[in-house]
Amino acid sequence: MTSRFYLGIPREEIAWNPAIDEEKCIGCGQCFEVCPNNVFAMDEASGKMKVVNPQNCVVLCDKCKAFCDQEAISFPDKEAVKRFIAERLRAAAARAKDAEL
Numbered sequence: 001m002t003s004r005f006y007l008g009i010p011r012e013e014i015a016w017n018p019a020i021d022e023e024k025c026i027g028c029g030q031c032f033e034v035c036p037n038n039v040f041a042m043d044e045a046s047g048k049m050k051v052v053n054p055q056n057c058v059v060l061c062d063k064c065k066a067f068c069d070q071e072a073i074s075f076p077d078k079e080a081v082k083r084f085i086a087e088r089l090r091a092a093a094a095r096a097k098d099a100e101l
């Protein structure tokens, strides 16, 4: 698998992707239609949408949530994820500065 990065941070270390509440999902396909990144796939057996490629979700995007009339899509706390990213960037900057000394 190819490693992916967001602002130099390994993508898999950033906890940002949608979750679907199966109780609420009616399998309408709106989220699948709106996302170009193959994050979702329909589970034919259950008739519910599944998150199959969470790492494909664009960090801090939450567009699909607005298209789910059932309010079945949720995301982690955006501000907490922003703080995590900012902290990682500060740590990387400090390491780079130390390396210059």
Ligand code: SF4
Pocket: 020, 024, 025, 026, 027, 028, 029, 030, 031, 032, 048, 049, 067, 068, 069, 070, 071, 072, 073
């Ligand atoms: S938009 Fe909502 S209800 Fe429709 S398939 Fe996606 S998660 Fe399910």
Ligand code: SF4
Pocket: 018, 034, 035, 036, 037, 039, 056, 057, 058, 061, 062, 063, 064, 065
């Ligand atoms: S948040 Fe954006 S990138 Fe992520 S699954 Fe939804 S539409 Fe796709």
